[in-house]
Amino acid sequence: MRRAVLAALASLLLSGTGAGDPGGYRLIESAAASVNGEVIFLSDVVREACFYRCGMAPGQAAREMTLSRAREKLIADVLVLQEQRKLGLGGADNAALADAVAKAAARKAKCPSPCAAALSDAEIRDFLHRRIVVRDFLEKRVAVFIEVNDEEVRREIVSRTRAGAVPEDLQEEKVRKDLFEEKVASGVQIWFARAASKSRIVLSPLEEP
DSSP, X not given: OHHHHHHHHHHHHEEEOOTTXXXXXXXXXXXXXXXXXXXEEHHHHHHHHHHHHTTOSTTOOOOOOOHHHHHHHHHHHHHHHHHHHHHTXXXXXXXXXXXXXXXXXXHHHHOOSGGGGGOOHHHHHHHHHHHHHHHHHHHHHTGGGOOOOHHHHHHHHHHHHHTTOOGGGGOHHHHHHHHHHHHHHHHHHHXXXXXXXXXXXXXXXXXXX
């Protein structure tokens, strides 16, 4: 099955050019992965890494990202978007998107990486729209069901006190927030594991620069 899918992808990515090229074909684009038949191209992965390198993801600082990690994040987003379309759950908030676009434009202008120059306004907007939709979906399907009770907070404060935590980390509001975020992160991982187990994900060889 894996070979059949890869062969099908190859047929989509090659175009006949005649006898001037080896085998009569030229490579138009390389596939990096396929998620339930939806192809992720190598150019998509390279661009994704650049978005994170320039700090364009809402609420996240700039950071280096390998192509392998960028592909993982793209696959995760595709899984969410496929489920979001299937369930017919909303889209991105226009005000949040406009704010994210404005901030991304400023970050692009300051990004020291040469890759930033190749990012178009449309590509940046599409990326931000996707990230906001994914965040919204996970909030509705995971975070909304997460609860942190008073007993959990109390035990965590006791644990942190014994470990010699600073006063700021012992405040009830801070402890509750930290526990909530930990539970959400765990819940999101579980959601992705289940989604991936029910999906057909095919990875192509990927060379890091």
